[in-house]
Amino acid sequence: MARKVVIVGGGAAGLSAGFTLQKHGLDPLLLEAGDQVGGRMGGDRVDGFSTDKGADFFPSSYDVTFRICEELGLPIIRTKMDIGWYRHGRWVVTTPIDSLGTLLKNIRPFWTLGLLSPRGIWPTLKLAKGLRADAQYLNYASDHKIAELDGEETYGDFLDRLSVPKHLRVTLEGFLELTMGYPEQFGATWIRAFLGEVLFKPTQLYVPQGGCSALSYALADRLGGGIRLSTPVRRIVIEDGVATGVITGDGERIGADAVICAVPATKALEIMPDLSPRIRHALSKVNYSRGIRVVVGLNHRPLPAGWSVALYPEDNTPALLDRTVNLPECAPPGKSTLDLWVGRDRAEELFPLDDEEIVRQMLGDARRNAPPGSAIPNDDDVLFTRVYRWNEAVCMGQPGMFKAIVEMRSQLNQDVKNLFIAGDYMRSPIVNGATTSGVETAEEVAEVLGQHS
């Protein structure tokens, strides 16, 4: 008899779980609260443009994610990222280092960013040396050992310990604040892994053709009719220590032999009030940043020739991204998009405003100190806009989160049978963590159901 598996949540984790269950001959039902799949790896298709709402890049260590892309026949493109940094009232541009020429080109910008300045060079070298020494722990591959290194130190304490001077601190913190809110409060281990994967290996960033959301679409295509959109789950039913199904927002009860919960940790706490205190305690260690992303469709390129990104680490001006530099197929010929991203207190201020006002203010912020040679559009010079508000953007994690989650993973099965938890925070809080956790939980489900049949 076919056994019923219900997956709650259609982000990278839930979709990867569904895909893997299908490979095991199972026919899962995936329930997604929103009217689209993808969650934080979702996107929109608008008049020949395709946008990404959340994830933008995949570092080279994304083993499970790359494998899934290969299985789906989705090509992966290596990006080229010239980045403009607005520092001390002027612009400098960094280029990924892949030759002596690009190394030399970066000397002046690195000086300005504090990486090579007299007071910055030693902390930079110590940081780089530490990342190298801890490389087996600090990466996003499925077999990373982040939890083993996860201590009580915050990123702020870590920078203090390295005696990082103010101007270098702005470089190492400011660009993170845009997407991550207040990185100095969060676990040093996580942020060090991020720096190692993104800042120190900028030549090794990849993106699926069509953008990260293309991966969500491709996974959803495979699942076909097994997905029900606009179906929030109000509760996962746990009876006598066994997960037996779910209750949807409409009160429909769907029975299941196994339930995979693949929603953010905050939502998992809401829909599983019956979990034991020790499991709830681990879930409560997971935090998220808040942020707003605005995507604007344009008839022209917004940034100076060759630039992909412009960053303002010293203030709240939105980060500017032209995805079409690396992904020209995401816009009709001759057109492009400008993504504007803001976090921290500026995101808090903008959150309650309506979409039109958010676009107006963020474009206005971007026009002040616009890079020379850029073409930040006027309000009436845009083809379309989309505003994505993220209450739960990037999973941050208090110090010790990884340890707590690893312990929780081993306890879960003792506390509740037939309940499986997936999601980025269960492995590492980025796309590869989500896909890895999805695949792993699906493998466990297949094994458990196989044993029972």
Ligand SMILES: Cc1cc2nc3c(=O)[nH]c(=O)nc-3n(C[C@H](O)[C@H](O)[C@H](O)COP(=O)(O)OP(=O)(O)OC[C@H]3O[C@@H](n4cnc5c(N)ncnc54)[C@H](O)[C@@H]3O)c2cc1C
């Ligand atoms: C702006 C931004 C930029 C990012 N950039 C990158 C990047 O460049 N690279 C990278 O690797 N990662 C990036 N990330 C992080 C990455 O997107 C996430 O780690 C990953 O997509 C999380 O996948 P998930 O499946 O665990 O969770 P989610 O994507 O959050 O999926 C959870 C799903 O569950 C659904 N759901 C919630 N509650 C319920 C319910 N009660 N019933 C049914 N469904 C429910 C949600 O609607 C959602 O679709 C970024 C995130 C954001 C927001």
